[in-house]
Amino acid sequence: MQNHKILKIASPDIALQNILIIELGISKILAQLLINRGITDAGEAGRFLKTSLKDLLDPFSFPQMSRAVEIIQEAARQGKEVMLFGDYDVDGITSLALLKATLREIGITPQHYIPHRIREGYGLSKDICAIAKQRKIDLLITADCGTNSHQQIKDLRRNNIEVIVTDHHEQSDAQASLASAIINPKLKNCVYKYRDLSGVGVAYKLCQALTGKALVEELDLVALGTIADIVPLTGENRVIVREGLPMLSDTKRIGLKALIEKSGLKERRITATFVSFVLAPRLNASGRMDTAETALNLLMSENEPEAQALAGLVEGYNRQRQKVESKILEEAQAIIDKEINFKEHKIIVIAKENWHQGVLGIVASKLADRFYRPTILISLNDELCKGSGRSIKNFHLFQALLECKDFLSNFGGHSHAVGILITRDHIEEFKGKINQLAKERLRLEDLMPSLDIDMELSLNDLSPDLAKEIESLEPFGSGNPEPLFYTRNLKLRNQPQVLSRFTLKFWVSDGHNTYEAIGFGMSNLKDSLMSADCFDLVYTPQIDSWRGEEGIILEIKDIFFR
Secondary structure: OOOOOEEEEOOOOHHHHHHHHHHHOOOHHHHHHHHHOOOOOHHHHHHHHOOOHHHOOOHHHOOOHHHHHHHHHHHHHHOOOEEEEEOOOHHHHHHHHHHHHHHHHOOOOOEEEOOOOOOOOOOOOOOHHHHHHHOOOOEEEEEOOOOOOHHHHHHHHHOOOEEEEEOOOOOOOOOOOOOOEEEOOOOOOOOOOOOOOOHHHHHHHHHHHHHOOOOHHHHHHHHHHHHHOOOOOOHHHHHHHHHHHHHHHOOOOHHHHHHHHHOOOOOOOOOHHHHHHHHHHHHHHHHHHOOOHHHHHHHHOOOHHHHHHHHHHHHHHHHHHHHHHHHHHHHHHHHHHHHOOOOOOOOEEEEEEOOOHHHHHHHHHHHHHHHOOOEEEEEEOOOOEEEEEEOOOOOOHHHHHHOOHHHOOEEEEOOOEEEEEEOHHHHHHHHHHHHHHHHHHOOHHHHOOEEEEOEEOOHHHOOHHHHHHHHOOOOOEOOEOOOOEEEEEEEEOOOOEEEHHHEEEEEEEOOOOEEEEEEOOOHHHHHHHHHOOOEEEEEEEEEEOHHHOOEEEEEEEEEEEO
16 A cells, blocks of 8 residues: 555535435435435435336337347248357356347357457457358357457358347447447447446347346346446446346356355355456456356356366466466566656556466556556567557546557557557557657646545444445445545554455544454555554445444555554
């Protein structure tokens, strides 16, 4: 933890607080938390706190949904060969699992194809037309990809293969797709009222339209893919995840049960945090280290011994991924120490021979967090070099790539996560161009990590009722962060304990109230904590039900010493 972070404490809106308090019967703290998340209307706030599947939009609000359904139903009637083409990440494989189950329900037994992350990369591969012809495919449906695969779709259509694109990625140009139908809320001028669906969220909409059902029983899969893809947990995504997480905790899918057990989460209430940091990395490791087919087979397994074996394989891939990731992180740090001048380089762009492409995004994310600069890692190869990038709060990385496209062979992604293909001879020019853009757009304060504090509280404000009110805001994630509070001038009440995994546990007091606090990964602060006269805490209050008694424990996010 570093104490140079900028604290941004939200200004309280007393007048608006009072309106929400009166209309909803909530505390002033919960009212301000809603306001801080841009929820200022009492009706909207009520819907946010009590989501319902009725809040989901009509899938036929997508302009080309009717056309997509018509094509698929015709394929079912005529017994045509259908192939699903999905991405290799959790969003993609949950989309495939969902689409395969739904198509079987309407009488289609689809084939599927998942590209190999290393050999083929993201999106419709250049050989997809030959593959489809060899398999005698009449209709190809993409999952979590296809928006920018113009040439591949053109080739498929020339060969009389219908193409339905389901995707949620940004358009890299204004070129119209030649797909038979395209369902993507991020299409330019799309009239669908919620644009932040995940890939599996879009696939779910197609499945709803095909069956005419809500498909509530499929929400465990949809929630899993939605959380894993780090899309904003607002609007429809919030409904999907809020309704889907309880189903994930009590899933009937044999493969998911095996994964949850192997991950040490059996009997636990599955939260968005558990999905993000425990389940999703294991499923993603399959496609990072080998083939995503293993993860897909696990999700779709209907055989207990098979599911246990596949879960074991996924666990092994995850351990392998962690080792490779640690090695690349160490090598990347050495290159940064040698090559990066932080006064000149607002964006970190580094490259090395034969880095494992499957983990570049994870390492880029860790380095972006460590140095608080957008970071792009490139694996050097004989021909096209592949890279992965992650960004920070105030820099739209995909937009920057659009302005650097003259140096790139291909690229794609979102505002904060991108992938690139680039030749060796263009890397230095690309590095110069993107850093020039960053110099023009990033201020000094943009390169300093900040903590967005919801409210400043005293320990006297805390209670189990408040912690339960905070739980009503769940699930937390992108677009709906876990609430953070700030309390000043606290004192240590006991000798801090260092627990497993560098966890620090201690008691704090303001002289009147005393609470237990826990800081994950903060064991290095033990000595500073013991020598400080007083300190300030940034934290989230949590319900602590240990020994059957409900109390409050403070989950520490940062400590500021005085």
